[in-house]
Amino acid sequence: MKEKKLILIRHAKSSWKYDVSDIDRPLKKRGVTDASIISKAFKEKEYTVNKIYSSPAN
Incomplete structure (x- = not known):
């Protein structure tokens, strides 16, 4: 049986300018x-x- 992994990644750095x-x-x-x-x-x-589950944000 192949190993399954759940990988959670935080969003990248966004600009506040x-x-x-x-x-x-x-x-x-x-x-x-x-x-x-x-x-x-x-x-x-x-x-x-x-x-892949992602928000619709840029």
Whole structure:
């Protein structure tokens, strides 16, 4: 039987320099960089993702 894992990831760093609601708040450069890093880590570990649950926020 294949091992199952539940991985919880907090959202990336968002920018507060815009006067918008939380759902429309863009990521900071660091947030984009961090997302790329975690993506590469998943690829290196050869994780197979079956489902992703995400908020509709930017």
